[in-house]
Amino acid sequence: xxxxxxxxxxxxxxxxxxxxxxxxxxxxxxxxxxxxxxxxxxxxxxxxxxxxxxxxxxxxxxxxxxxxxxxxxxxxxxxxxxxxxxxxxxxxxxxxxxxxxxxxxxxx
Amino acid sequence: xxxxxxxxxxxxxxxxxxxxxxxxxxxxxxxxxxxxxxxxxxxxxxxxxxxxxxxxxxxxxxxxxxxxxxxxxxxxxxxxxxxxxxxxxxxxxxxxxxxxxxxxxxxxxxxxxxxxxxxxx
Numbered sequence: 001x002x003x004x005x006x007x008x009x010x011x012x013x014x015x016x017x018x019x020x021x022x023x024x025x026x027x028x029x030x031x032x033x034x035x036x037x038x039x040x041x042x043x044x045x046x047x048x049x050x051x052x053x054x055x056x057x058x059x060x061x062x063x064x065x066x067x068x069x070x071x072x073x074x075x076x077x078x079x080x081x082x083x084x085x086x087x088x089x090x091x092x093x094x095x096x097x098x099x100x101x102x103x104x105x106x107x108x
Numbered sequence: 109x110x111x112x113x114x115x116x117x118x119x120x121x122x123x124x125x126x127x128x129x130x131x132x133x134x135x136x137x138x139x140x141x142x143x144x145x146x147x148x149x150x151x152x153x154x155x156x157x158x159x160x161x162x163x164x165x166x167x168x169x170x171x172x173x174x175x176x177x178x179x180x181x182x183x184x185x186x187x188x189x190x191x192x193x194x195x196x197x198x199x200x201x202x203x204x205x206x207x208x209x210x211x212x213x214x215x216x217x218x219x220x221x222x223x224x225x226x227x228x229x
Contacts, residue, residue: 001171031213032213032214034213034215034216036155036216038155043204043206043219043220043221043222044155044204044216044219045219046215046216046217049212049213049215049217050212050213050215053213055215055217087154087155089155089157089215089216091208091213091214091215094168095157095160095168095169096157096168096169096170096171097145097157097160097214098157099154099155099156099157100154101154102154102155
């Protein structure tokens with residue numbers, strides 16, 4: 001199975017900050033990398049698919065980049081509603097799909 | 109409007125078999141490329157993909173859980189069923205169903221609200 005490693009596992013930041021979360025795959029996955037946001041007690045929400053494509057309705061302050069094994073999610077200017085846990089997920093080839101361990105973004 | 113909703117028991121005993129149903133609307137599993145998946149999340153932990161079923165009845169399972177899982181569909185009822193045998197307290201989790209489709213990147217674009225299953229005697 002492809003292993004996904006996110007860093008950092010937790011992050012403290014302030015409103016207005018620029019934040020970057022990284023995700024590394026244990027083997028090349030092309031651009032089959034998706035990002036999700038999850039708030040407590042809620043289902044995950046798709047933010048970015050295909051490494052850099054913004055899901056409809058997601059604010060443009062969210063962006064994704066990368067290909068192969070290394071990927072990043074960037075939030076250009078943190079808003080109060082962005083404090084949540086973020087997960088990367090690979091969907092390369094035949095399942096099993098795998099998720100990263102999550103990055104908890106907290107208010108500083 | 110695409111919606112998915114999970115249903116099943118909130119409490120199961122160790123060694124029992126869990127049966128969960130995902131009932132969806134706004135799309136059909138008879139449409140080319142449509143897929144329904146199950147994902148779980150133990151309290152305070154990360155997401156774990158469990159299984160997927162496709163329009164043509166192809167089925168895929170988690171490597172570590174494949175001996176305990178069975179996924180099936182009833183296209184006429186817009187339902188997908190997941191069974192997990194020999195339940196253990198470590199299987200306590202919120203179980204989600206989610207849609208993917210082969211004409212995109214297999215991203216989970218729509219999710220159910222999740223159902224919490226507790227395994228305890």
